[in-house]
Amino acid sequence: MDPFFEIRVDVKVHGSREVSQALYSQLKAGIAAGRLAAGARLPATRQARRVFGVSRNTAAAVYEELLNEGYVVTRQGSGTFVAERLPGRLMPQSPHEAPPKFRLNQFWLRPEIEASMGFWQEAPDSGSWEATGRARLDFRPALVDSRLFPFGVFRRVSAKQLRGLEKRPATYKSPQGNQGNFHLRTAITRHIALTRAVACAPADVLVTSGAQQAFDLLARTLVTPGETIVAVEDPGYPPMRVAFAAAGAQLVPVPVDAEGLIVDQLPQDARVVSLCPSHQFPLGVPLSTRRRRALIEFAVAHGAAIIEDDYDGEFRFADSPLEALKASDAAHTVFYVGTFSKCMLPALRLGFIVAPPWAMRTLVAAKNCLDWHCSVPLQLAVARFISEGHLARHVRKMRETYRRRRELLLKLLDAKLAEWLTPLPSFYGMHVAALARSAVDLEAIVGALQRSDVRLHTLRRYYLGRPTESGLVIGYGAADPAQIARGMSLLRNLLRAR
């Protein structure tokens, strides 16, 4: 089709100056978009009336303007052509550069976002994300040992539930998550009653795409952009902080000591406090009974909401009297965030929020806007995995597995690394934090390990403010006893060589 076919100026509705302006803009836009290609011949001015609907003189004046600006060239005796080399700002855009006037939301370009993206993956820039996913020895926290996951069982319950889905017509479901017999919200209430003594009804549960979506959802509902002050543990969990920063919260880091979050240091105007009371991330210490009470009282007195991130609460080792904060939430201030990433598999991307009734409607509205609801086949599979007792069985097995690994790790830290590292006490989970006893350059040590394809985090990446402690976070979720022994031996060699 004639590339000039679409260019037409309606003289009737334009004044004379506007007529030439309209033709000028249309030609320029056509050139910029590449539709009027380099070298294309413009219609002769004597055809201007027929082609463009404007007078010859108007067309001639417009051509001259385009010529002056470098969009067209003339060739003696043969006419006017689209220039081969366009002026800079009209050059066909590089696919890797945003259009000149377009501005992406600048939040995502901040360096700390980049850092949090690489939180689990050391080198997402290397091109292939998956290729960097697995190290020879991996001591990063919050990884799980998927080698021990009962895939066969999960496959069977998935297939069984898909057959059930087939019988009932599918439609859009509640954003809150599946409900009914053998459905996920009911199963979740049973799971957390059993493992965490949290008593709640299916109506209090909202299913999310992992804990990360729970944080995003809470950020977008509890935070009024530019107004709400959110207190976070420092050191803490960077991806949670990103969600709150993205929602326009003002983040205030609050230090942590041997009793957990120092409640006394909460800013008086904090309206949200996000923390891991059972197993501080990354230090591992539990929030003391005294601090728990003070925190609830702070929330009640200041009208603040508490976010309890209970990422590995299923794996409790000591007969500690400390239960989930949510277990005694008489004041309806606690949002409990749970995940199936640790007790099942991170790749499932399934988690949940147990919320106070006053906030549920708002959370459901936001979840609906974020992605309607979580995948139904996945919800069905996990629901049956729980209700048939497979999750309880797997948790029991992994608790024993992680307990043995933890004991080995603590033994090795004591026997071989006590000169450099002191482990912090903890009762839960899949990692131990150990503080440096002297001025060891742990970043250099970890860098050397990384070059041998051994992954180990120092505490530094967990701080929002200036780091106050130097130490290591040693995860044993993905490292079996032999790997723990090899890793600690490598670590010792490096520390001795300094």
Place this chain on the structure above:
Amino acid sequence: MDPFFEIRVDVKVHGSREVSQALYSQLKAGIAAGRLAAGARLPATRQARRVFGVSRNTAAAVYEELLNEGYVVTRQGSGTFVAERLPGRLMPQSPHEAPPKFRLNQFWLRPEIEASMGFWQEAPDSGSWEATGRARLDFRPALVDSRLFPFGVFRRVSAKQLRGLEKRPATYKSPQGNQGNFHLRTAITRHIALTRAVACAPADVLVTSGAQQAFDLLARTLVTPGETIVAVEDPGYPPMRVAFAAAGAQLVPVPVDAEGLIVDQLPQDARVVSLCPSHQFPLGVPLSTRRRRALIEFAVAHGAAIIEDDYDGEFRFADSPLEALKASDAAHTVFYVGTFSKCMLPALRLGFIVAPPWAMRTLVAAKNCLDWHCSVPLQLAVARFISEGHLARHVRKMRETYRRRRELLLKLLDAKLAEWLTPLPSFYGMHVAALARSAVDLEAIVGALQRSDVRLHTLRRYYLGRPTESGLVIGYGAADPAQIARGMSLLRNLLRAR
């Protein structure tokens, strides 16, 4: 444990006035949180030093203040007790009311959000969302006929892929989606090359939790809150608008006519234009070739991004020359949004964005913050479903199924309903829009149908601005020929009775 055990004032670090203030606050907070229960006896003032660490006089003064404010009562000769009836603002909070000083993000409480939540479900308030999910006859648009979905095949590919997952250690994956042989991003490029002539590489694809998450992700990356103007079709798709409004965009409705979005009426300062070029939602008209060109040129001239929502592009019926806008996106301005909700099942919650390279990094950062990545077992299952040819087969079958339903519907509209309704031309999809020929009260008609458990939408709910047309949106995705015949007959009876 003694409920007063935790209440202690460190006299050394407080001035004298602060000492009594500290005791007062702690006691009041304990009462408010319910820890100091109604009727609990406060320690005698002569024990103040031992229990609280303050003098007897200080304690007496604090008790008096609490007495004056109604938090405690005294009983002659037996001491001071927590009041049975607390002052209003300290009453134990109702679980259904937010704490007095807490303010949820007010955006989610707007009436239009509520309306968009009920977009697919007429009555989410009725308690059980699922119970309202299925009507006797359902003509809502964008539902699919899951009775015809090959569940057996999907179950087999899911199981096969789960076995594959078992063999490779699971870890956190790229937020962009699975990549590699038989992986989802590769499969998507093949699917859209085949069905939509969109040529792109796996690196241009980002996997989302349905089209809704694609809109949320685009909103959060393309919009700078309070600055960015987003032009949307009016009538249009309300849940998409909610995502942009939630991200702080200023939405400008732009009217639609027989050629689709009226590009001339785009505000000059629009930086994002969101539309359905192939099958306008809900009117069904395609964007004309002329308007397509004008739109691309508008985007290039103004540095705007175009969002192409191609929700049912797989189901094309005529040999229309119109392909996806993204198929010829030389200027790198088009974000193509696809979904598996229509060509597979909505319950899967899987969709994708094909983005210009300049925006991918930002989109990945945001997806990472939203929920890391989509469920791996689900991505694997859909990838294999595509790469083994099952999706192409299912689309072919459903295209034929929907074509027959569409022909029947158009025939019935012409033969029995032409007196009241005129269908708009369309070439794609699973619904037809029909404009009212005269002043029929369609809301009343649809209300009457609803009372007979027949679901049918009027155009009204799709408008952002004042409705300019009156009509019906008749979906045949979930209605078979017999149901279409029954529904149109019911509709005719109601229209005749008016």
